[in-house]
Amino acid sequence: MDGFAQPMQSDRSPDVSAGLPAELTRFIGREAELAEVSAALGQERLVTLMGAGGVGKTRLALSTARRVAEHCPDGVYFVELSELRDPELLANAVAAAVQLPEQSERSTRSLLETLIAYFGRKRLLIVLDTCEHLVDACAVFVQSVLRYCPQVRVLTTSRQPLDAPGESVLQVMPLPVIDPDEETLSGAEPSDAMLLFAERAAAVVRGFGLTDANREPVARLCHRLDGIPLAIELAAVRLRALSLEQLLARLDDRFRLLSGGSRSVLPRHQTLRTAIDWSHGLCSEQEQLLWIRLSVFAGEFELTAAEEVCAGPRLPADEILECLIGLVDKAIVLRLDDEGDGSDARYRMLDTIREYGRERLAESGAELEYRTRHRDHCLALAEEFDARWLTGDQVAWMRAAWHERASLRSALEFCRTEPGAAGTGLRLVSALWGMWLCTGRHDEGLYWLERLLAQCPGPHPDRATALRVAGHLSLMSGAHARGLELTQQARDAADEGGGRLDAAYVIFNQGLAHTLTGELDWALDQLKDARERFATLGERGGEAWMLGTMCGSYLCAGEYDKALATFDETQPILEPLGERWVQGWVGWIRGAALWGLGRHDEAAAVLRSAVAMCMEIDHAQGIAFSIDTFGWIAAAEGRFERAVPLLAAADRLWERFHDPRLGIPAMHQAHDEAVAAARTALGTRRYEKLYAAGAALPLQAAVDRAVSAPHAAATKERAGRTRGGWAMLTVREREIAALIAEGLSNRRIAERLTISKRTVDSHVEHVRGKLGYASRAQIATLATSHQSSSGTS
Template sequence: MRSHLPAELNRFVGRDRELARVDRLLLDARLVTVTGVGGVGKTRLALRAAATTAEQERYCDGVRLVELSSLTDPALLDHAVVEALGLTDHTARPPRRLLLDHLAERELLLVLDGFEQVVVDCAELVRELLRGCPRLRVLAAGRLPLRIDGERVFTLAPMNERDALALFAERAAESRGAERPSEGDGPAAAELCRRLDGIPLALELAAGRLGTLSVEQLLRRLDDRFRLLTGGGRGALPRHQTLRTTIGWSHELCTGAQRLLWARLSVFAGAFDLEAVEYICVGPDLPQQDVLDVLGELLDQSVVVREDGAGGLRYRLLDTVREYGAEWLAATGDAERLHRRHRDWYLGLATWCELDWFSPRQAEVAARVEAELPNVRAAMEFSLASPEDTHLAQYLAGTLWFYWAGCGRLAEGRHWLTQVLDAESEHDSSRLKALWVLGYVAVLQGDAVAAIAALQECREEAESRADAVAVAYAVHRCGCLALVTDDMPRAEELLREALAGYEEVGELNSNVLMGRVEMAMAVGFRGRLDEAVAICEHVVEVCDEHGERWARAYALYVLAYAAWYGGDPVRARTLLRETLAVSHTFHDLVGTVLTLEMLALVEVDAGDPAEAAVLQGAAERIWPSVGLPLFGSAYFYAAHVLCEERTRERLGDAAYEKHRRRGARIETDAAVARALAGGQEADGVRELPPAREGQQPEGPGHAEARRLPLRAERGDGGLKR
């Protein structure tokens, strides 16, 4: 069982009694909140306690961490939890509903960290989750309680002298260029720990200075600083003031360049990379060529921490340190300029990522946007705060269409697109782009009403302003809507019009190639399968030339259907597995579930009806996160109907239901791994409990499609060979 917790980068020191207390509370209560002053070690203690429960396999569905410290908009709280749980949902279903459905039967420990900025909304969310999910437990860490029924609060005190000394010595030894304090330093180190009130962050900041100062020098400087800030009243120092004093003292020990960079780094939300720092934080007083060295100095002093992840090497300011830097930045009068530079950098990053999405670097682009999402959100929020900049927020939300639609972020994409379009803007091109992207997202979510409204407004405005590019995109997405609502003649007409418009303006990207694939689906459903194959073979050629994988996967899906129809299930299976691997890599749930449905049909003809039933059950569990099963479309649903008929015929009804129910208990990752491995169980993957009755009802079109005759029987290019 995976814990999904970050690995510890340095050794956890002390806190044995506190860990034992939190552990006992977690056994007795469903909500435990660790509170305390900033820097006292709430997060580290909570993560250590959670890791211990994971090692003991106390929760069947593991432990999940939700980091909320960079979240300022309460409207994004549910999205943040959905993201942390690794859920993908393409429907118009509210994220709160998705969370309740997902967690309803799971035995899981949810760790919430840094919720102070959204405490009221977080309390409401936790209350609702605990009421609706009886096996869920929550461990929260923040500066104040959530104050809801059933909450057990554990106030974390500063370290005792023994633990504080051990931590100070440990971090001193880790600091570059420093030595572990000697026995002769013992009295001074003990006094230092006492003056710092045993607050871990304060101890770590002090230890970071031992590369240049001795313990005695640290103590003398700290003594002077305390007298200056408290008027000599050391004995009555409030702990929060002690921490602030420590950070202020560390700030005073920095050079002018270090202080300046510290303040400017506070504009970042979450982690950041060196390139962003070198663009945003430079100026006449901090040349670009000096940034790397100054950043390294802040790293050595534990002002900045290093993170290694999927997005590469990144850096982060601890929250309390960032807040302190933000106050200094505001005092300099330079905050507005720095936030604008921050916004401009992420506008440029989004533009580059959109262009690079149509390249061999699609996977890297997806990982980059994922890593930068907190900063992208901050950039949109900053732009929305000024009426003259709302068009930039619209541009940013629209430019990220590939991320919303191609990487499983439809719900958050719709949130931002709706928000930016509610703001007035005189920049028509940005607004038009946001409109067609909103229409696209609504189509994929199965919300035809919202899709029509956005796309119609986009087309009318684009035509009135002679914006041929926006017209082509609006027409394209209207054709996509016709495709999934079974109006194939209209779909073909609109998609041909859109493709002609793209060609006229010289547009070629993943969107255009998807338009060609959708055209292939429309003509294929109308009985012209040879034409569909020719279109998709050309799409694959173009994708291979440019290294494009996302649209290529959908083209392979159509070619796999043609191979199966032509009596070659081996080739069809090979193509579908390649399609599935790509779709799942990008968290594209639409592509993933469509491929699982088609693979099930192929497995029947390949001689494994039991595996076909398992795959149908797995797809059945996924569809509620997409929308109507197979879009409620009789065309798309015909393959499912035929597969079920043949599987029941070969297995019998009882055996079919047994295997289908088994598949419905397999999570998406495990179902994909199983399909790619040829029906083999993935090691270490636990099947989910059966869904509760009524939890995942058949959507409209499910039962109706079962009653409809297959399109083949009506001469529309159908399925039966």
């Protein structure tokens, strides 16, 4: 690192970067990469920037060269090799770039020897750009120079490594992008890809800039283009003739659209297709075959999947590994970072590279064959996922399915559009019900189900399953009426030929619907029936799920003690399964029941455990409910500065669903009462400031805030002795407290309010827990004091 630690003194002109081409446009982003490459050049004498065509290797190399130029007092030199075809002329290209004096040439020496003598002990940097078609020649040249010229450093750009001794290879990735379908744009900083597009667009459309109106389409365009700088710059040029919306709509034909770049740009970068053609030409015939067959995978894949789907004529399965290594070496396929869990290596192609392969696959006439094989692979994966869903393998299979989600969507689209494939699509989308439920993607699951069901209108062996899955997704998104309608259709289909498992799930859906609408007796009848059916079928996961839903029924009805008792009955069945999704639900239900009883310390401890399980499997609704309930606890204790950000964070999480909190009236009431108490205590301005801060919290930050603050018993006791104590009570609790002040017993209160005595008992205990009171007399005193201060009777 000594050559880069301090600027060196020299008699040369201070403009040591004169050997670099001028920058005509501003370099955007990549600060972390610039620092990494600069540091690598300080440690190693040969650094290769490797990446796909158009990813920005050259610009990164040039920017790095300018940054480190002060450490190279004898100059930095750029050697562009893309137009050089004869490897024997490599030394000539370098000699021209460094302006080798003619008098230094000797007929008794080769040009390489002359260069080595010229470099001698000079401190300089040579940038060899676009080495992939001259890899062997570049490796020999660099090795010779570095061996005899101890102060020279070399930075190369290539689509594959030189494999020279001492080479440090750094992978250049596309610019970071934001996926509007997975991430929120509100309040987020624009990605580097968006900034690049905006700057290049401003050069062709006067006054163009990022605004609230165009952030979403710009983000979507950059995401569709994989963050590849070349593709983004070519797209920006098209704004001369097209609107942003037209440009986005035409991206499916991106190779025709993104052509005709600047005339000053090298030919291989004037169109996106030419840039990728260049990479294609570097591949062997078998590597080209694997490339086009891998194009059926959207997103990530493993080696075993590639061997299963892509083996065929001229490419046996046992040769796929070597070809895959070749594509990784040429930056056609990216090897993803290991997750540290011992799982197999995963790979992906950028969408632009994949679509190029898909076009060539179509031209070969083999597209239908390999897309069908890919669909069958996805179906097998989905059915294995379904079989493992309510087991101890749940988390691992959830992660596997999530990694494959892009390919699963591609397979579903194939089933939707390929004649005769809709029935297979029904099996595929239904088998993935756990993924749609867990990750909160109910709408996506319903999107595929509704379209595939429409293509299978008559009797079909998979129709009953698909309908009851659609019914369940609708119910769990809060669309109760639609869920019941689909469940009725599922019952009719099951009667016509569905299996016993479908019949059990149909009854479960009916019980769930009554649970969500607060009809306890009806719900319990259905859920008990469903539980017995699952037990008879040996479906322990389904049985545990039914018991968990029964806990939820009692919670929604305010029967907190019964919810806890049913929880105890659930555990011997649920815990041995080792799964996390139902346990996350049941853990939240138990925590909410303890909150309902005013046992806040216990509730907080249970919720911490529940939210940890939910985070482990990305259980979207369980996380949202848990954060919500932490907010209710804080509000009940008068800690409104803590409560409001949590309530806001929960609201933000619920935005993706048809109706927040599953449309459960009791849960809406709990949330609304906490909000009302906080707004009253804090005032509108302070409340809104805290709410905005909470709504902006990233998911992990919201969870950390929810679980971090310990319960403060002293705070609760003080809250009960202040006038704020009355504001902490719900409307129903205030009503009961007022009747206690009138001297009514719990039984008389139940008769007056037309509710069960057990419910009144629970509310009274809840009031005592919130306020830290030991007797009914204290409740009566608080109610009387409030009535006197407010002038009511």
